[in-house]
Amino acid sequence: MAIEYSGITREGLSKQIADAIRDAIVDGRLMVDERLPSETELAERFGVSRPTVREALKRLAAQNLIRTQRGPTGGAFVNRLSWSEAHDALVTTSTLLIGMNEIPIEAAIEARFALEAACVPFAAERRTDDHLAVLRAEAAAQRGDALTDDPLTDEAFCASDVRFHRALVEAADNPVLSFQMAGVIEAMQPLMNMLTYRMRDRTRIADLHAALADALAARDTDAALAALTALGDYTRDLARARRAG
Template sequence: MKIDPDKKSDLSAQIAKAIRDAIIAGQLMVDERLPSEAELAEQFAVSRPTVREALKRLAAQSLIRTQRGAFGGAFVNRLSYGEAYGQQITTATLLLSMNAVSFDVACEARYALERACAPLSAKRRTCEQLATLRAEIQRQAQPGLSDETFCASDVTFHRTLVDGAGNPVLSYQLAGAVEAMQPLMNMITFTARSREAIVTLHTRIADALEMRDAGAADTALSQLEEYTLGLGRDVMQARATRA
């Protein structure tokens, strides 16, 4: 099932790959216990530390979980949406920060994805989600809010919008896009006037969802995208002239 040819080095990576493939192929079922480290070491004809390094690799991807004690060991993990979110967000954040993704490109992607959710959200949003949206809007309208708090509320607003689609796969996909934008958004200093404009557009979105009007939601999102893009360009320009 999982032999290990004597390819070029890095045994722990090969072993991790073998086990990972077995999990993906369904040869190891969820909650099934893997052989103990000692047994794996014998199977692969390597030492225990090498096996351990392989298991740690898998643990980092939430593919397995380990449990100490008698009848403990490594178990195939049921990948939860929560864990997947976390990985998705860190990966997306790093991807954006390390590849010099421009504000424009990130913004375009984010709003394109959100617009994909809007019709579904208009159809399915719950009253509770609508209330959350309203509450966040109210928070954003408060004067004296720090930029970070404003951004955090913005993230909550948009995540709620996405969750409104009632499709966990969509929510998972978009969690990364929305949250990974936050560092970029945090670079923007929100003036009183820009906050007011954003709150107005957020209100328009919430109104559209309340009326279950997909078209209006799409329009408002487009306007918000354009406005956010303008804010980002101003920041970039100010930074360019200052330098």
């Protein structure tokens, strides 16, 4: 069993034990579906009580790193994390970090558009008619908003904005990029919308979205990147204006 049992001090024992097991899982020293030693064995090896080990295992279970099974062949096992669970964990972590002001808004904007720009060449090559239909429908809804007497609510416009960019990322058809973008689209982007919605020009955003959709339809990577860059520059301008005001 490749767990580091040494180096445990007397303070915060359960957290230290959880961290030691977590490191073994993350480093690949504990494999998926591998059974951990029993509570009694762990307590002996770490030199702590069983309740302390039990608390450490609860911490790991809360992070979806392990699962427990009852019965003669039961125990604690390294969990097989699903894509949906990993996605939810990433979104939750990103939301908490941004909400606690651990990530400056300028850094979030920079990361968002850098990552999204990485998706554009693949989206231009791999987009389908279904992807284009979503992109154009959202841009049209945002554009039409400026021409009607019954405009979208701020929440509805923000939701449309998120759907547009999610469709762009999905058009890239790369599961790794989609995963990395989950925290950006589901956490960072809503925050940017919340911070700038009172100052933004909806028509300008909708026009840039439409230009981006048209460029992807034409498989024109340069034009798509130009539209995305203009959108990023505008978002940064809004963030600076809000900070100054």
